[in-house]
Amino acid sequence: MTDTELRNAVRDTVSGLLEQVLTAEQDDSPLAGLAPGRYDSLGVLDCVGLVEERFDVEIDLVSDDLRSTFASVAAIAALIGRKRRDQSVLQALL
Amino acid sequence: MTTATAGTMTLFTTDGGARVPEADLWCSYAAVRGLHWLGAVPADPDAVATFMASRQNADGGFAWQRGLPSDIWATYYCTQTLRDLGRPVPHRDALTAWLPELRSDGGFGMSPGRPADVWATYYAARTSTEILGLPVPDLPGLGRWLASCQHDGAGVGWQPGSDQPDVRAGYYAANAWRAVAGDAPVPLHRDGAVRWLRDRQGPDGGMGFTPGAESCTWAAFRAVRALNALGATVAGPDALRRWLAARRLPGGGYERWDGYGSADVWSCFTVAGTLEVLDGCVGDDPATVELVRGFQQPGSGFTYRDPGAAGDSLATAAALLSLPAGDARAGSLVGWLRAAQLPYEDGVMYMPGRGAEIRCTLWAAAALAAHDRHLDLSRLRRWLRTLQNVDGGFGYWHGRGSDLTSTVSALELAETAGIDAATTIDLAALRRFVDAERARQPVTLTGTAQIARALALLGATTQAAGLAATMSGWAGPLGGYSATPRGIPDLLSTYQGVLTTQVCGAFTDLAALRRLLRKLRTGDGYAWSPLSRDPAGPLANCLGALLTATADGRLPVLPRLNL
Numbered sequence: 265m266t267d268t269e270l271r272n273a274v275r276d277t278v279s280g281l282l283e284q285v286l287t288a289e290q291d292d293s294p295l296a297g298l299a300p301g302r303y304d305s306l307g308v309l310d311c312v313g314l315v316e317e318r319f320d321v322e323i324d325l326v327s328d329d330l331r332s333t334f335a336s337v338a339a340i341a342a343l344i345g346r347k348r349r350d351q352s353v354l355q356a357l358l
Numbered sequence: 359m360t361t362a363t364a365g366t367m368t369l370f371t372t373d374g375g376a377r378v379p380e381a382d383l384w385c386s387y388a389a390v391r392g393l394h395w396l397g398a399v400p401a402d403p404d405a406v407a408t409f410m411a412s413r414q415n416a417d418g419g420f421a422w423q424r425g426l427p428s429d430i431w432a433t434y435y436c437t438q439t440l441r442d443l444g445r446p447v448p449h450r451d452a453l454t455a456w457l458p459e460l461r462s463d464g465g466f467g468m469s470p471g472r473p474a475d476v477w478a479t480y481y482a483a484r485t486s487t488e489i490l491g492l493p494v495p496d497l498p499g500l501g502r503w504l505a506s507c508q509h510d511g512a513g514v515g516w517q518p519g520s521d522q523p524d525v526r527a528g529y530y531a532a533n534a535w536r537a538v539a540g541d542a543p544v545p546l547h548r549d550g551a552v553r554w555l556r557d558r559q560g561p562d563g564g565m566g567f568t569p570g571a572e573s574c575t576w577a578a579f580r581a582v583r584a585l586n587a588l589g590a591t592v593a594g595p596d597a598l599r600r601w602l603a604a605r606r607l608p609g610g611g612y613e614r615w616d617g618y619g620s621a622d623v624w625s626c627f628t629v630a631g632t633l634e635v636l637d638g639c640v641g642d643d644p645a646t647v648e649l650v651r652g653f654q655q656p657g658s659g660f661t662y663r664d665p666g667a668a669g670d671s672l673a674t675a676a677a678l679l680s681l682p683a684g685d686a687r688a689g690s691l692v693g694w695l696r697a698a699q700l701p702y703e704d705g706v707m708y709m710p711g712r713g714a715e716i717r718c719t720l721w722a723a724a725a726l727a728a729h730d731r732h733l734d735l736s737r738l739r740r741w742l743r744t745l746q747n748v749d750g751g752f753g754y755w756h757g758r759g760s761d762l763t764s765t766v767s768a769l770e771l772a773e774t775a776g777i778d779a780a781t782t783i784d785l786a787a788l789r790r791f792v793d794a795e796r797a798r799q800p801v802t803l804t805g806t807a808q809i810a811r812a813l814a815l816l817g818a819t820t821q822a823a824g825l826a827a828t829m830s831g832w833a834g835p836l837g838g839y840s841a842t843p844r845g846i847p848d849l850l851s852t853y854q855g856v857l858t859t860q861v862c863g864a865f866t867d868l869a870a871l872r873r874l875l876r877k878l879r880t881g882d883g884y885a886w887s888p889l890s891r892d893p894a895g896p897l898a899n900c901l902g903a904l905l906t907a908t909a910d911g912r913l914p915v916l917p918r919l920n921l
Contacts, residue, residue: 306844313835313873322876325888 271341277318278337281311291337308334315340321347368677368896370687375669375694376677378895381409381659383422384712385623387435389650389660392627394442395634398647400654407445409659410436418452419469425886429469430460434481437489447489454490457482463518464496464503467759471798473749475517475759476507480530483537494538501545504531511547512554516757519748525558525567527757529580532587548588555585556593562616563597572702574615575605579628586635595636602629610645614711615702622662622711626650662709670709671698671718675725676900679917692731695722699733704741705755706733713755714741717920720767723775724917738775739782742768750787751795762795763920766808769815770918779815789816803832803841803851807858808920814862826862829855833867836888838874847874848887849894850921853901856908857916871909878902897921 265273271291279286282299295303295311303311308330312323321344323330333343368376386406393399400406413420413436419428420436437447447453460466465474466482479500486492494500506518513523514531528551535544544551558565558581564573565581578598585591592598605612611621612629626646633640653660653668661668678691698706699722705714706722719738726732745752745768751760752768765788772779779785792812799805806825814822832839832855838847839855852874859866878884883893884902893899907913 309846310835310844313837316873317835325877326891 267341267345270345271337273318274315274341274344275337277314278311278340281307281314286337291341294335295337296335311340315344319344319348321351368680368899369673370677371669372667373669373694374690375671375674375698376691376896377661377665377668377670378673378897380423380895381406381655382661382709383410383413383420383432383435383659385653385662385709386410386659387439388623388627389653390439390442392623392630393647393650395627395630395640396643396647396650397640398651399443400660401651402654402657403443405657406654406659407440407443410439411445411448414448416449416452418449418454418456427469428456430457430466430478430481430485431468434485437485441489450490453485454492457486457490457492458495464499464506472761473517473759474503475753475757476504476514476527476530476534477516477757478759479504480534480537483534487537497539497542500538501535504535505545507531508546508551511550514546514551517748517759522744523554523568524757525555525565525577525580525584528555529584529587532584536587544588546588552585552588552590555581555588556590559593559598563594563599563601564615565592565598572615573601574702575602575612575625575628575632576614578602579632582632582635592636598632599636602632605629610643610647610649612646620663621646621649622709623650623653623660624662624711662711668709669694671695671706671722672708673896674698675718675721676896678725679728680896680900680903688729692726692729695726696731696733698722699737704734704737705745715755716745716752716764716767716771717754720771720774721919723771724919727774727776728917732775735775735777738771739777742772742777742782746784746787749794750784750789750791760791762792762799762805762808765791765795766812767920769812770920773815774918785816788812792816803829803839804854807854810858810862811918819862822862823864826858826864829859829864833870836874836877837867837870837872846887846889849878849884849898849901849905850886853905853916853919856905857918860908860915861918866908868909868911871905875902875906875909879906 275286282302284299290298311334316323333339369379370376386409390400390406413432415421415428417428420432421428422432440447459470460482462472462474465479467474468478483494486494507514507527509515509521509523514528515523516527532544560566560573562573565577566573567577582592607613607621612625613619613621614625630640653663655661655665674691674694678688681688698710700707700710703714706719707714708718723733745756747753747760749760751765753759753761753764769779772782792809796809806828810822810825831843834840834844834847836847838852840847841851856866856871877888880891881893883899885892886894886898904913904916908916
């Protein structure tokens with residue numbers, strides 16, 4: 265999956281959670297501002313659960329600093345991309 | 359054998375058991391007050407004061423453990439200990455506002471909304487007058503409530519209508535009244551109460567809790583002080599002195615009854631407290647002072663004896679449930695748990711020497727069952743029969759007011775131990791209690807789960823399955839279950855949720871469970887919350903390991919365990 269495909273998939277996932285269509289132009293916008301009634305602290309945890317299920321990555325609620333890594337579609341995509349690269353490196357070593 | 363392997367964080371003790379790492383409130387209170395009577399203080403008073411103060415909640419009350427709701431039992435022990443140490447009680451305004459919330463039926467309950475019992479009434483009365491310096495309102499109402507606990511004009515029972523008079527209940531009633539009313543006439547048939555208490559002295563000179571009960575230092579302490587509050591003394595004070603002197607052990611301290619052979623914090627506390635009233639003072643006893651001082655954990659509060667030899671039943675049961683198959687330590691853990699069903703109590707105690715507790719007995723029975731062993735079932739049956747309250751429910755231990763967790767634990771204990779509940783427990787009365795709790799309780803995951811499991815065991819399987827299906831309302835995208843809808847999932851709620859779906863035949867989402875467990879696993883153990891990085895100790899490690907065994911398909915049904 266390319267970076268663009270990943271970001272599209274993340275946008276699709278978050279749109280479903282927030283029940284509103286998000287565009288690529290909004291990828292860097294804070295989600296809490298786009299959906300203030302839905303993307304509160306519990307909404308972030310809902311998003312973590314969806315991301316883990318859909319992208320097969322594990323999010324650490326303590327060390328992954330959700331306030332920044334789950335702030336926007338772009339930030340979430342960057343986190344997933346980094347975790348996938350880490351997984352690839354680890355698998356290559358094993 | 360069905361066990362699950364946990365980490366290596368278990369603290370095994372030289373008495374053959376295991377222990378939780380934390381100090382204990384009750385032990386800390388007994389040690390500090392016992393030392394106070396002996397004219398001494400702990401070796402590290404600051405540490406024990408800090409430990410006790412750390413149990414205070416924002417509502418001003420104190421809790422048995424951090425994170426639990428406040429109750430007057432813990433509040434009394436913490437505040438009295440701080441007072442003995444000359445420390446102020448923090449947040450007095452909040453405590454002052456919280457205490458009246460315990461008023462119930464004329465007496466006081468252990469926590470807001472709970473029915474009154476005589477233990478709670480005593481603790482609340484003394485906390486109000488001695489710690490806060492506040493009078494208790496409606497003394498006539500309190501007096502009527504205390505009077506209704508007296509059985510046939512003689513001994514006092516735990517609650518109104520109880521037909522099980524006990525020295526302890528008499529102590530609590532008489533001293534609660536003295537705390538709130540000073541020298542005003544006690545609202546009991548005084549002569550009958552005095553006669554009944556005096557009759558508890560046996561031919562050996564010691565005192566027992568109930569007719570026919572063996573003599574023990576605890577009963578002597580309660581009886582002497584109950585009689586003192588009623589303006590009376592024991593029938594044979596010299597015989598009681600001789601009996602107490604015979605409990606003295608060579609290394610200092612006292613055994614709790616003839617043949618027990620070892621001293622603990624409560625036996626030292628009760629003997630010192632008895633002599634303080636019997637003789638007006640406690641003589642110099644440096645050996646006992648040093649012994650008790652040695653029960654303090656470094657930088658913390660106290661346990662009941664030398665910390666290296668102070669196993670407890672919850673940690674021991676957790677260790678036994680967590681041992682890998684064939685582990686050689688299983689034998690000593692089994693032996694420890696079976697020995698914790700001490701003579702004269704019939705249930706299993708959290709720490710040997712305090713009252714048997716329903717929750718600990720359930721853990722012990724479950725751990726032993728996992729190794730095809732069991733407690734003395736005839737004594738267990740007898741204990742369950744005496745433990746049921748007049749409202750049909752069960753409390754933590756004998757005489758405590760009923761609560762849902764204890765009531766369901768009693769039912770699950772019978773199921774786990776293989777006891778026929780129908781011939782041991784008044785199931786119709788228990789069902790009425792469960793139905794009343796269902797109507798009264800706010801809808802929480804734990805309450806719903808426990809009611810569902812109770813209904814299943816009572817044969818209402820359709821209702822149970824319907825309730826169990828609602829567990830999904832507490833399931834979240836992170837996996838597992840949370841205490842509140844859309845909350846952060848946690849280990850304890852998840853154990854309750856998964857166990858309930860399993861035993862009630864509802865769907866158990868093992869993939870979701872695995873997702874949460876990956877977040878709870880930390881270092882060599884498990885955290886209570888995915889927001890924590892620290893392993894939470896032997897109980898969390900045990901529950902986490904059992905859930906992991908279930909998620910991996912190695913354990914078809916979780917043991918019935920409640921906290």
